[in-house]
Amino acid sequence: MKTHIRRATALAAASLVIGGVAGAQLGSVLKGGAVAVAVSKYGKQINDAINQLTGQKNVGNRQATKVVPILSIGDGGHVGAVQVAGPERLLNRVEAVAQLEGRFKAIGGVRLRALVPISTKTPHKGLNRVEGVGVSAIVDLKL
Numbered sequence: 001m002k003t004h005i006r007r008a009t010a011l012a013a014a015s016l017v018i019g020g021v022a023g024a025q026l027g028s029v030l031k032g033g034a035v036a037v038a039v040s041k042y043g044k045q046i047n048d049a050i051n052q053l054t055g056q057k058n059v060g061n062r063q064a065t066k067v068v069p070i071l072s073i074g075d076g077g078h079v080g081a082v083q084v085a086g087p088e089r090l091l092n093r094v095e096a097v098a099q100l101e102g103r104f105k106a107i108g109g110v111r112l113r114a115l116v117p118i119s120t121k122t123p124h125k126g127l128n129r130v131e132g133v134g135v136s137a138i139v140d141l142k143l
Helices: 002-056
Strands: 064-072 078-086 096-104 110-118 134-139
Touching: 002 064, 002 078, 002 134, 064 110, 078 096, 078 110, 110 134
Parallel strands: 064 096
Antiparallel strands: 064 078, 078 134, 096 110
């Protein structure tokens, strides 16, 4: 009888852990999808708002700009959005920005994040950096 109760308790605990992990993954997938939809649907308006903001602060942009999603290279998920700027012919090639992360073990440890404009939304097939284009603004999306 005690063995049966222990097994039932262990099964319940395992179910809670698995359910929690699955729930976290589902949340990540839903957030990534929401970012993709927001950028696709509202990217032009977000871009115009950033350009208006920077123009009002006398840091106007003399290059073409657009808003694209940030892709986390670790899991390929959408983690946010950025505005990229550059010559229009190069900017037309940018589909996303790859977020690369690393550590530098100086001064007690420093976290590094690089945002690299790329010409694909599927970075697992290879990163094709678009030279001559840079990140000009970070977009925080409240989902």
